[in-house]
Amino acid sequence: MATVAIPSASKAARKARALRNNLSGYVFIGPWLLAFLLFTAAPMVTSLYFAFTNYDVFTAPQWAGLSNFETMFTKDGRYWKAVQATITFVFTAIPLRLIVALGLAMLLKAGRRGDGIYRAAYYAPSIVGGSVAIAVMWRQVFGTQGIINAISALFGIPAITFLGDPNWAIWTLVALAVWQFGSPMLIFLAGLKNIPTEFYEAASIDGAGPIRKFVTITLPLLSPVILFNLIMQIISGFMVFTQAFIVTGGAPLDTTLFYALYIYRRAFENFQMGYASALAWVLMLVIGIFAAVVFKTSSGWVFYENKDGN
Amino acid sequence: MKTLVSRRKFLKVAGFGAGAAALAACGGAAAPAATAAPAKPAATTAPAVVNTAVNMRIAWWGSQDRHDRTIKVIELYQKKNPNVKIAYEFASFNDHLTKMTTQAAGNSLPDIMQQDYAWISEWAGRGLIVPLEEYAASGALDLKDCADDFTKGGKVNGKLVALNLGSNSQTFLVDIDLFKKAGLDMPKDNWTWDDFEQIANTIKGKAGLYGAGSSLWNEQIWKSLYLSLGGWAYSDDGTALGYTDDKPFVDHLNRLLRLSKAGAIPSLADDMANYYDKSLELQAMATGKSASDSMWSNQIVGSWKAYGDAKNLKMLPLPRPAGGKSSNYIKPSQFFSITKDSKVKVEAAKFISFFTNDLEANDILFAERGVPIAAKVRDALKPKLGKSQTEMFNYVARVSNDVQPIRPPDPTGANDVVKNIYVPQVISPVLYEKMKAEDAVALLRKEATAILAKNKK
Numbered sequence: 001m002a003t004v005a006i007p008s009a010s011k012a013a014r015k016a017r018a019l020r021n022n023l024s025g026y027v028f029i030g031p032w033l034l035a036f037l038l039f040t041a042a043p044m045v046t047s048l049y050f051a052f053t054n055y056d057v058f059t060a061p062q063w064a065g066l067s068n069f070e071t072m073f074t075k076d077g078r079y080w081k082a083v084q085a086t087i088t089f090v091f092t093a094i095p096l097r098l099i100v101a102l103g104l105a106m107l108l109k110a111g112r113r114g115d116g117i118y119r120a121a122y123y124a125p126s127i128v129g130g131s132v133a134i135a136v137m138w139r140q141v142f143g144t145q146g147i148i149n150a151i152s153a154l155f156g157i158p159a160i161t162f163l164g165d166p167n168w169a170i171w172t173l174v175a176l177a178v179w180q181f182g183s184p185m186l187i188f189l190a191g192l193k194n195i196p197t198e199f200y201e202a203a204s205i206d207g208a209g210p211i212r213k214f215v216t217i218t219l220p221l222l223s224p225v226i227l228f229n230l231i232m233q234i235i236s237g238f239m240v241f242t243q244a245f246i247v248t249g250g251a252p253l254d255t256t257l258f259y260a261l262y263i264y265r266r267a268f269e270n271f272q273m274g275y276a277s278a279l280a281w282v283l284m285l286v287i288g289i290f291a292a293v294v295f296k297t298s299s300g301w302v303f304y305e306n307k308d309g310n
Numbered sequence: 311m312k313t314l315v316s317r318r319k320f321l322k323v324a325g326f327g328a329g330a331a332a333l334a335a336c337g338g339a340a341a342p343a344a345t346a347a348p349a350k351p352a353a354t355t356a357p358a359v360v361n362t363a364v365n366m367r368i369a370w371w372g373s374q375d376r377h378d379r380t381i382k383v384i385e386l387y388q389k390k391n392p393n394v395k396i397a398y399e400f401a402s403f404n405d406h407l408t409k410m411t412t413q414a415a416g417n418s419l420p421d422i423m424q425q426d427y428a429w430i431s432e433w434a435g436r437g438l439i440v441p442l443e444e445y446a447a448s449g450a451l452d453l454k455d456c457a458d459d460f461t462k463g464g465k466v467n468g469k470l471v472a473l474n475l476g477s478n479s480q481t482f483l484v485d486i487d488l489f490k491k492a493g494l495d496m497p498k499d500n501w502t503w504d505d506f507e508q509i510a511n512t513i514k515g516k517a518g519l520y521g522a523g524s525s526l527w528n529e530q531i532w533k534s535l536y537l538s539l540g541g542w543a544y545s546d547d548g549t550a551l552g553y554t555d556d557k558p559f560v561d562h563l564n565r566l567l568r569l570s571k572a573g574a575i576p577s578l579a580d581d582m583a584n585y586y587d588k589s590l591e592l593q594a595m596a597t598g599k600s601a602s603d604s605m606w607s608n609q610i611v612g613s614w615k616a617y618g619d620a621k622n623l624k625m626l627p628l629p630r631p632a633g634g635k636s637s638n639y640i641k642p643s644q645f646f647s648i649t650k651d652s653k654v655k656v657e658a659a660k661f662i663s664f665f666t667n668d669l670e671a672n673d674i675l676f677a678e679r680g681v682p683i684a685a686k687v688r689d690a691l692k693p694k695l696g697k698s699q700t701e702m703f704n705y706v707a708r709v710s711n712d713v714q715p716i717r718p719p720d721p722t723g724a725n726d727v728v729k730n731i732y733v734p735q736v737i738s739p740v741l742y743e744k745m746k747a748e749d750a751v752a753l754l755r756k757e758a759t760a761i762l763a764k765n766k767k
């Protein structure tokens with residue numbers, strides 16, 4: 001008996017010690033966990049319910065089955081405009097932003113004097129980028145009397161009403177998004193610095209030029225970082241809101257009516273919370289599908305150095 | 311020994327501290343109103359003035375000028391009634407509605423809220439704002455000096471649920487000197503849209519300016535066009551459109567398209583980029599690009615200031631369609647209502663009464679919300695008025711001789727019609743020349759009918 005009891009007692013003691021050790025961890029995440037449950041998980045579950053109701057905030061939600069989704073896909077003339085604007089934005093702004101971010105990261109990698117200053121300068125737009133102030137500035141830059149038109153006037157190019165012209169407005173927002181390349185740039189930079197210089201030296205000895213080195217060394221070794229950046233940027237791209245809200249307000253002709261902006265308008269201007277919840281859940285599914293597709297295909301193009309090791 | 315803190319203990323304390331800080335941060339964002347209400351002074355002074363301490367909240371929308379004036383009046387009221395403490399919230403028009411709706415859902419509406427004509431029937435219908443007759447009967451709300459014509463706009467189903475803060479009508483503000491320079495006579499009050507088109511083209515030709523500013527396409531014009539022809543945008547019961555003939559509106563849109571192509575009014579691209587929803591200082595007339603601008607009459611006070619006091623300006627009624635009657639109606643610019651959530655409704659009524667009748671308060675407010683509804687306030691203000699207020703008082707008096715009766719407040723769903731159909735799917739495609747006016751107006755009828763039909767009981 002005693003021989004059995006001793007190990008079990010020490011097991012219990014180990015358990016207690018493990019719990020004590022973990023306690024401070026739980027204490028640390030406690031506030032976050034509480035806030036997550038209260039302010040993220042609970043509202044999400046509630047909104048899933050609202051998605052199947054008509055809910056105007058004033059009166060209790062009424063069960064509406066799938067009618068919100070039916071309206072969305074078959075009756076709402078603005079829905080497909082919002083989808084079109086968002087897709088256009090994601091498929092242009094995100095690749096361009098990543099290309100610019102990678103290009104600048106390559107330039108900054110070399111480690112010249114004053115590197116830190118450039119890094120800070122290029123990162124600055126991202127820190128302030130999502131802010132209302134930058135969006136307001138953008139309005140001015142692309143205004144009819146803005147700096148862009150003032151400069152083009154010097155070359156005799158007639159002024160363009162960028163923000164009022166359906167052919168132009170969205171591209172001002174794409175330009176704004178591309179300009180906010182700072183955070184993917186920093187991540188790329190960290191990734192580039194992790195690539196051992198021996199590879200490049202060996203390639204140089206074998207006579208490889210810069211393009212060859214970029215394609216056969218940099219891209220494969222950077223691919224996990226590219227994957228990370230791509231996923232994060234796709235998610236944030238689908239959720240773009242502030243810029244369109246401030247700069248164009250969704251006008252002209254709904255060409256900049258980004259999906260998140262449309263959700264906001266339906267929810268807080270028309271008080272159609274049920275319909276807005278349905279819109280939001282469709283957006284979440286679409287983002288999920290895009291992320292899943294990128295993940296699935298990633299095994300074909302992402303190279304993990306340590307796949308077989310460790 | 312005792313002063314030493316073990317690493318684990320330190321971590322625990324730090325953890326709790328961080329947690330508390332995080333919670334405090336979360337709480338802080340949600341409760342600015344709580345910090346605004348002076349909890350401590352109330353607790354210490356309460357024993358001295360037993361049972362008479364009154365705490366109220368009031369919310370409104372408007373410009374900075376209005377915020378400043380309203381806050382001064384609140385301070386004046388608190389000075390005269392030391393037992394009353396008034397907390398206030400203000401926002402822009404759209405933010406105000408969002409805030410109020412959210413508070414209505416949470417049963418935490420302020421005691422007094424500013425209301426717009428378009429919303430009162432819905433808010434009263436849901437019981438969110440309460441009838442005011444009993445306070446008028448008890449004398450808390452003094453309406454003896456306010457003619458029925460000025461207050462009846464706040465009635466829903468025969469009950470007064472909102473008190474008008476000033477009277478308004480739509481207007482064209484025109485620059486007399488620019489009209490003269492273009493060789494134009496001042497139009498008569500019964501001018502038509504055909505007259506307007508001719509005038510705008512002349513101004514473009516002679517002075518190289520726009521004949522009018524932003525938003526001749528907005529839903530107010532749509533409503534007024536059909537008002538002039540004996541209808542309205544919505545039927546009286548709110549279950550359908552209030553007109554059967556689409557042609558006048560098709561004609562109006564085609565006219566706007568002609569004018570904007572001729573450069574006689576801003577194109578929609580120009581309007582959206584530069585004028586629509588922008589501050590008064592940026593409007594076409596303020597920047598010297600236009601000879602006239604359409605607006606609500608109370609906005610003349612801010613507009614004239616923005617356009618320059620030296621300008622010679624005149625207010626005209628809206629143009630009417632050929633063969634139509636007046637396109638104008640007298641609209642309460644905004645209201646105060648007492649909400650269901652108020653625990654001090656009598657005190658709230660007293661404040662509204664003060665706001666309406668007190669001469670000192672109205673010296674501060676200075677008709678910024680429109681022509682005051684109390685006769686003695688109007689009389690007391692008249693000698694003190696500047697040019698813009700005088701023009702506004704005279705205009706509202708002049709135009710009220712030839713106006714249409716006010717139509718019912720907007721039905722449920724009107725917001726949906728305007729924001730999701732009228733502007734994005736009718737006005738925009740037509741004025742950007744992506745769709746023919748006939749087709750767009752037919753689409754408006756189809757979609758609006760579907761939305762409004764939901765109001766059928």
